[in-house]
Amino acid sequence: MKIEVNNLSKKYGEKYALNHVSFALEKNKIYGLLGRNGAGKTTFMNILSGQIMPSSGEIKIAGENPFDQQELTESICLIKESNNFPKELKIKDVLKIFSYFYPNWDYSFAEDLLKEFNLTPRLKVKALSKGMESALGITVGLASRAPITVFDEPYIGMDAPSRKRFYELLLEDYEDYPRTIIFSTHLIDEVSLMFEEVIILQEGLVVLQEDSEVLRQQTVAVSGPTEKVDQFLQGKDVIELKSLAGNSMAYAFGTSEEAKDFGLDAEAVPVQELMIHLTEKKGAHA
Numbered sequence: 616m617k618i619e620v621n622n623l624s625k626k627y628g629e630k631y632a633l634n635h636v637s638f639a640l641e642k643n644k645i646y647g648l649l650g651r652n653g654a655g656k657t658t659f660m661n662i663l664s665g666q667i668m669p670s671s672g673e674i675k676i677a678g679e680n681p682f683d684q685q686e687l688t689e690s691i692c693l694i695k696e697s698n699n700f701p702k703e704l705k706i707k708d709v710l711k712i713f714s715y716f717y718p719n720w721d722y723s724f725a726e727d728l729l730k731e732f733n734l735t736p737r738l739k740v741k742a743l744s745k746g747m748e749s750a751l752g753i754t755v756g757l758a759s760r761a762p763i764t765v766f767d768e769p770y771i772g773m774d775a776p777s778r779k780r781f782y783e784l785l786l787e788d789y790e791d792y793p794r795t796i797i798f799s800t801h802l803i804d805e806v807s808l809m810f811e812e813v814i815i816l817q818e819g820l821v822v823l824q825e826d827s828e829v830l831r832q833q834t835v836a837v838s839g840p841t842e843k844v845d846q847f848l849q850g851k852d853v854i855e856l857k858s859l860a861g862n863s864m865a866y867a868f869g870t871s872e873e874a875k876d877f878g879l880d881a882e883a884v885p886v887q888e889l890m891i892h893l894t895e896k897k898g899a900h901a
């Protein structure tokens with residue numbers, strides 16, 4: 616489902632959490648929604664999923680204004696960082712309730728996911744550890760197969776192997792059942808390879824929206840003798856530069872071909888570094 620965001624704002628008092636942003640998300644793509652604390656990511660995801668109203672502007676889903684709550688509920692699954700489920704419910708009841716909401720719900724996939732994450736269906740939500748509660752959120756988010764699935768830092772408390780398994784399961788299921796997935800995270804380098812497109816917010820503005828492959832092609836990490844690195848960097852937008860004992864390492868906008876012409880070693884720039892750089896330069900790449 617295509618999502619069009621038109622001149623969307625959310626104001627709290629005098630402060631804009633989102634400041635007249637416009638952008639579009641294509642259907643069946645995995646988006647990374649990135650930005651520093653307070654950038655407006657959660658605000659956007661909450662408006663998209665109908666949890667809060669915008670101050671002005673609109674979001675259209677598949678060309679329509681999603682006024683109808685039923686339509687929204689069926690189309691969008693938002694899994695937040697915490698408190699996704701009533702504490703008194705048992706896991707099996709959580710799954711039952713969500714299976715009613717989502718027409719594409721896959722019962723056997725949900726059961727497989729419970730086993731995968733060692734979740735016992737008769738346990739109450741209040742008895743779960745943080746990581747187990749996150750795993751339940753992920754189970755619901757994936758089994759919903761909602762055309763728009765939104766994960767807002769969904770893995771709090773999960774250990775690294777469980778998170779890795781989650782990313783693998785998401786990609787496997789997405790291959791078989793493509794949908795629009797919006798993923799907000801601070802663990803950027805852990806998941807950046809999964810993103811097909813990256814959107815970076817800063818202080819309520821979109822400072823970058825770019826195809827991940829294009830980003831990878833347009834930026835380069837170089838290393839070599841300081842003199843050569845300096846020559847290569849002439850006239851380029853430098854993301855980061857470190858020098859030690861006659862050698863330098865730099866992240867910059869440029870291609871690996873150019874870097875190799877200078878006789879430098881070239882690799883991809885970690886998306887996390889790019890995000891830090893772009894959100895330091897206020898208003899850059901608007």
Ligand SMILES: Nc1ncnc2c1ncn2[C@@H]1O[C@H](COP(=O)(O)OP(=O)(O)OP(=O)(O)O)[C@@H](O)[C@H]1O
Nearest residue numbers: 627630631632650651652653654655656657658659
């Ligand atoms: N209910 C609220 N009342 C007042 N201000 C709010 C409210 N919700 C969000 N804000 C403010 O709006 C701005 C954007 O917050 P938001 O939670 O969307 O950011 P975020 O990018 O999700 O941050 P984080 O990465 O820390 O989760 C922040 O300045 C925040 O303080």
